[in-house]
Amino acid sequence: MSAPDDLLSAPAEHLLVAIRDILAEKSIVSSAEIADRIAITEAASPAQGGRIVARAWVDRAFRQRLLDDGTRAVEELGVVMRGAPPLGVVENSGSVHHLVVCTLCSCYPRAVLGYPPFWFKSASYRARAVRDPRGLLAEWGTSVPDNVKLRVVDSTADYRWMVLPQRPAGTEGWDEERLASIVTAGDMIGVTVPKIK
Amino acid sequence: MTAFAPGDNVLVRDDWPETGGAVHIRTPHYVRGMQGEIRAYLGRFPNPEDLAFARPAPELELYHVAFPLQAIWPEGRGDDEILIEIYETWLARP
Numbered sequence: 025m026s027a028p029d030d031l032l033s034a035p036a037e038h039l040l041v042a043i044r045d046i047l048a049e050k051s052i053v054s055s056a057e058i059a060d061r062i063a064i065t066e067a068a069s070p071a072q073g074g075r076i077v078a079r080a081w082v083d084r085a086f087r088q089r090l091l092d093d094g095t096r097a098v099e100e101l102g103v104v105m106r107g108a109p110p111l112g113v114v115e116n117s118g119s120v121h122h123l124v125v126c127t128l129c130s131c132y133p134r135a136v137l138g139y140p141p142f143w144f145k146s147a148s149y150r151a152r153a154v155r156d157p158r159g160l161l162a163e164w165g166t167s168v169p170d171n172v173k174l175r176v177v178d179s180t181a182d183y184r185w186m187v188l189p190q191r192p193a194g195t196e197g198w199d200e201e202r203l204a205s206i207v208t209a210g211d212m213i214g215v216t217v218p219k220i221k
Numbered sequence: 222m223t224a225f226a227p228g229d230n231v232l233v234r235d236d237w238p239e240t241g242g243a244v245h246i247r248t249p250h251y252v253r254g255m256q257g258e259i260r261a262y263l264g265r266f267p268n269p270e271d272l273a274f275a276r277p278a279p280e281l282e283l284y285h286v287a288f289p290l291q292a293i294w295p296e297g298r299g300d301d302e303i304l305i306e307i308y309e310t311w312l313a314r315p
Contacts, residue, residue, distance in 0.1 A: 110264070127249050154251070154303060156296040174301040176290070180247045181283055181306035182266040 064104050068138040073186065074207035076101060076136065077218075078200040081191040090188065091115055098136055108135035108184075114177055115188040116214070121168045122187045123161065123214035125153035126179040133184035141209055154178055164215045177214075187214040194220050223282050224309055229259045231286060232315040233307065245273030248311045251293055252286075252303075256315050261285040263306060282309040 047053045076098055080087040090097040094111030105111065111133055114122040126132065127150045132140035143149050152160045157176050161168055168174050177185045189211045195203060210216035225231060235254030238244045247269050263285055267278035286307045290297030 112263075127251075128247060154249075155294045157290075157301070158298060159296065170299060173299070174290075175287075176301075176303040178249060178303060178305045180249060181263075181269070181308070183263060183306060 061107070065134055065138065068103070068135055070137055070207070070209035070212065071204070072103060073133075073137045073209070073212045074204035075200070076103070077188060077207045077212065078203035080188055081203055082200055087115075087188070094186065103136055105135055110183050111136060112183040112185045113188050114175070114185060116190050116217075118172070118190075120173045120175055121214065122175050122177055123153055123157050124177045124179060124185045124187060125150055127151070127154050128178075128180055131179040131184055133186045135184070136186060137209055137212060141213075144213065161215065164210070166216050186212050188212075189214075189218050192218050192220055223262055223284075225259045225262075225284060225312060227259050227261055230256060230315050231259055231284075231312040232256050233286075234311050234313060236311075245270050248307055249305065252288055252305060252307075255288055255293060257286040257288040257305075257307075259284050260287050260304060266308075268308065268310075283307070284309065284312070286312070 044055065044058065047058075048055055076090070079101060080090050086097065086100070089100070090113050094113040095105045095108075097113075098111060099105050109131075114124075116122055126144075130140055130145040132144060134140070149160070154176055157174055158168060161174075179185050189207065191203070192206070195206070206218045206220060208216060208218070211218045233248065233252045233255050237250075237253070238246060261284065263283040265280040266283050268281050269278075271278035283306055285304055287302045287304050290301040290303055291299075293303065
């Protein structure tokens, strides 16, 4: 370890550097590979998710491919999914609204949406999303009518889940870029729905 | 050959391995012993209960299983439901 002490004041930093050095020394993973992976994660963002949603709104065939096999469909748009868990996409409609949570930890489709919002990892979101989802949605200002089924998706295992929200009324004739601009991370988790700004 | 197909009713094992020592489990406590319905087959994945301890991890069948929210929580309403990924080793016929 040759980094200056002031950069390594926190024990966690020491641990990180030590693990990186050991991985490189044992030829398990090189620092170039780690840098690649960081670059892929940082390229992912809610904006990238917004582009995927917008494409699905304007292209019926793409929408179907996205619902059938999320991983393959987003690769068509240049999203790097190599090494990432499979992506599942659940579609909101007039009869069902999806809400994604990971009660056991913080599973999130990072390859597509980037880092999760801080609240997604909080104990209160994780507990309430699964127990009182309608109460939680009301606090987000999202009302799901009684005749719409609410389906909570608890992301417990190998998949990462993303919501394909409904295209809001009043966006007829919009191009993909404009459509993508109204889609937020919350819309793709299911706590909110896209709104025209 | 998978043991279950979409539409099958299944029972989640009412098993609490965490009471016997260190384990890694991907089946949430709130569905243990509950009855659900298979919605989809999701593929085969190495058993995370072994992966977490760096043991050889045989591949297991993974399913999407739906449970009525009302049957699990007092706050559950109408036909709201919860959809969870569960490995075949945790499922049985009711």
